[in-house]
Amino acid sequence: MSTTERPRILVVGGGYVGLYAARRILKKMRYGEATVTVVDPRSYMTYQPFLPEAAAGSISPRHVVVPLRRVLPKAEVLTGRVTTIDQDRKVATVAPLVGEAYELPFDYLVIAMGAVSRTFPIPGLAENGIGMKGVEEAIGLRNHVLEQLDKADSTTDEEIRRKALTFVFIGGGFAGAETVGEVEDMARDAAKYYPNVKREDMRFLLVDVADKILPEVGPKLGTWGKEHLESRGVEVYLKTGMNSxxxxxxxxxxxxxxxxxxxVWTAGVKPNPALSRFGLPLGPRGHVDTAATLQVQGTDYIWAAGDNAQVPDLIGRKAGNENAWCPPNAQHALRQAKVLGDNVVSGMRGFPQKEYSHANKGAVAGLGLHKGVAMIVMGKTKIKLRGRLAWYMHRAYHGMAMPTFNRKIRVFADWTLGMFLKREVVSLGAMEHPREEFYEAAKPAPQAAAPTEKSDKTDEADKAAKGEKAKAS
Incomplete structure (x- = not known):
């Protein structure tokens, strides 16, 4: 960490909002005007809408993450966690990956910590559940599913086979519906290479407490999505929860x-719980309460946006909904980050703040190769698509929204190769414990047992007997 006498803009979180806000600030800022410091537990940003495709093997996991230091060469990137914020002293406490925590002074603060999986105290969930918030979980899910096919193909125990080939997905929003669609697609392809496993042997369940899936694309497309998954053998249970x-x-x-x-647990998200330790005004669900300018209520040097912020939806409020808030999706996060970056620079220079206002442009979702739903909003007209055309819209939108030209090219290259080459179905389950085999080879051999007193006497008797035989001969 470098020391500087220039004003410091501290960005807490290197996700979608943190990355884009930092890039915007660096672009708008004059040379040497301020130091931009980004703190995040990971050294990369994850484009979460691509996690289902990464889990299915359609995109390389390395291509859905963006290294922060490469994209923000003019920023100070610290790998660690901000544990507390002292607003009176304008000091944040940073806990690095190794070593002791230290204090980091700042002049301007951006809260972009994102969200974490929303869980409930369900017995067994912590021990057996798999989330879908990070690329590590997507890789783990892919390896895990293929490993289950390996188990089922190599055993004759019917109970083990049945348990290995049963896949339960909790949550019917974008993450749940897209993940079950992609994983079912992958498992169907993979079964062709297992002589003892057929698609009919597998059981996929999608469970949600709501009365519909994919609510973001509207009731008609949500109903079509449900019927489509059911036509592929996925059991969909609505108004249903998991007890244990x-x-x-x-x-x-x-x-x-x-x-x-x-x-697989994809039943929604909640703001990062660490926000409760920062002394910021929070909404009823734990989001940072912001004005339309993305400034935290009651402050003029703190901004927040994205999944961890409660941002007023000015378009919805103009339409008469006084309690309209911006939904937590990539569409709003990208646009909020740009307005936030501009406002931070304006605030630093003493200029007026700009309000964030954006009309919803629709939503897209992929349900496996060549299958998807899309709702495109053009003014007062809503265009609803399903099937292959909607799937193309899904890939086009998210492909263009992927940060950096480098990652766009890599993602489109993965998709292009997938048109001509078969999907990889190899399981790398050993990645979970990569040192296990080396440890078994390198660990000390067990010590030989020390001879007992009885065995010593026996050895002496044998020697004596051999000596008597030699004399006789």
Missing amino acids: CVDGHVVLNNDLEVDANTI
Whole structure:
């Protein structure tokens, strides 16, 4: 960490908002005007809409992440966590990956910590659930699913096979519906290479407490998405929750019980719990309360946006909804980050702040190769698409929204190769414990047992007997 006498703009979080806000500030700022410091536990930003495709092998996991130091060469990037913020002293406490925590002074603050998985105290969930918030989880899910096919193909125990080939997905929003669609697609392809596993042997369940899936694209497309998944053999249970999943025994509140080795949890997100330690004004659900300018209420040097912020939706409020808030999606995060970056520079120079206002442009979702739904909003007209055309819209939108030209090219290259080459279905399950095999080879051999007193006497008797035989001969 470098020391500087220039004003410091501290960006807490290197996700979508943090990355784009820092880039915007650096672009608008004059040379030497301020120091931009980004603090995040990871050294990269993850483009989360691509996690289902990464889990299915359609995109290389390396291509859905953006290294912060490469994209922000003029910024100070610190790998660690901001644990506390002292607003009176304008000092943040940073806990690095190794070593002791230290204090970092700042003049302007950007809160962009994003969200974490929203979980409930369900017995067995912490031990058996798999999330879908990070690229590590996407890689782990892919390896795990293929490993289950390996297990089922190599055993004759019917109970083990049934549990290995049962996959339960909790949550029917974008993350849940897209993940079950992509994973089912991958498992269907992979089954062609397993002589003892057929698609009919697998069981996929999608569970949600709501009365519909994919609410973001509207009721008609949501209904089509449900019917489409059911046509592929996915069991969809609505108005249903999970009571427990101890040891993989899933108990739903509709009296259905199944044994499954794979339980994927995508039942929504919540603001990062660390926000409660920062002394910021929070909304009823834990989001940072901001004005339309993205400034935190009651401050003139702190801004927040994205999944961890409660941002007024000015378009919705003009339409008569006084309680309209911007939904937590990539569409708003990208545009909020740009306005936030401009406002930070304006605030530093004493200029007026600009309000954030953006009309919803629609939503797109992929449900596997060549399958998807899309709702495009053009003024007062809503265009609803489904099937292959919607899938093309999904890929086009997110491909262009992927940060940096480098990553755009890599993602489109993955898709292009996928048109001509078959999907990879190899499991790299050993990645979970990569040193295990080396440890087994390198660990000390067990010591030989020390001879007992009885065995010593026996050895002496044998020697004596051999000596007597030699004399006799």
